[in-house]
Amino acid sequence: MSFLPQRCARKLLREPFQRRSLPLFLTPAFSPSRVQCFSSTSPAQSRVGGAAISVPPEVSLNLIDAPKDVTQSRGKEIIKLIAQIKGPKGELMLNIPSFLNVEHDATTQKTTLSISDPDNPHQRAMWGTIRAHLQNHIIGVSEGHICILSMVGVGYRATIETSATTVAPTYPGQKFVSLKVGFSHPIELGIPEGIEASTPQPTRILLEGVEKQKVTQFAAQIREWRRPEPYKGKGIFVNGETIKLKAKKIK
Template sequence: MSCLPQRCARQLLREPFQRGSLPLFLTPAFSPSRAQFSTTSPAQSRIGGSAISVPPEVSLTLIDLPKSLTQGRGKDVPKFAAQIKGPKGEMTLNLPSFLTVNHDATTQKATLSVMDPEVPQQRAMWGTARALLQNHITGVSEGHICILSMVGVGYRATIENTATTVSATYPGQKFVSLKVGFSHPIELGIPEGVQASTPQPTRILLESVDKRKVTQFAAEIREWRRPEPYKGKGIFVNGETIKLKAKKIK
């Protein structure tokens, strides 16, 4: 009795390949020396090991976290944190336990290293932690900005001290009021640590030392009028462009 197709396929994969035992049209599929799609060798990112430039006006120090914060059931519990101070403000970044930061004050360079680069989790967090540390250093020294451009007839924005549809979450909070084609204005509370201004009625400038906060708030504003591809109307972030589509003709 002949074997089933699935059983035969598994048997062919387990047994050594014999070119004469297969039909001619199945030979390329089971051949061990198949041609690759690309002839170039795979290149891996080396962003984690690259040095970070620390400006002279920025101070980078490592501090020990309290024991209450280092006790948990997670896979990795941070034991140290990087404290970055600059002319724009101060930020703190919790570092994984397997990560080490070496700061050379003479060369004004900071490098990150992990215990075992062959571990996938450590290698993945190596580049992520390096990018977060770079963002924090840039934030306290220069700051992060997002520029939103409003394209549309009657689209405009203003910064208000009070709002009627939302309530303040912290003392002195201001609000962004949008007029983007709805029958009522859209009011959004500005997150703490983010400064907003309107140099033009159709421009919104967001500034903060925290890149995550400023980009997240810009995304929330953009969500009310995402750019559409037929008339090119909407809220664009940081020079965003879209490709216009042809009009539908019935």
């Protein structure tokens, strides 16, 4: 690799930037033809948002006008439409921002989403998010969502109780999950409304519900009481979760 002589380098630095001339061996590196873009695709493309959603025959999807109290939403989103999804498992509602267009084809049972301004970063970000929420709602009212929690550890077990001593019920007929995960007292958690919990085995907890966010959020709350640790592999695992074991530190 060749370098500029010290005398030439000092002379080049003393000259104004506009008058400086690059040596011949550096000219190809700074030529305009070498300026390249990192991506040549259009910013409007979204792999998740642009995909069509299949609606089962037993599910009905309707768009209704939003009430005045929810028309103005937070930040950059203005809610004008609400998607009403009905199925054999239940009914769910989803707020649709004003910049997002929902088109449902009754003949093919396909639903597509599009945005009004593809150059807006916020609209592109919410495009795939709203589409994922809509698909989760359609699956929830037709099939339901399931979370399976596995308890690994000596003496770890769970039961479903109709009453609790440390937690007060928040709605009539609420049940509670009682955990024995190594503490001196049992952990009691109230099951949220709309979620069904069962224990097919003493070390298994099955959560079922229509809304995916509620099911996974309650599973995360249970997991927080005994998160999987990497040395003995003990803890509460959600949906086939695995953890890489570490070697013990020997002094």
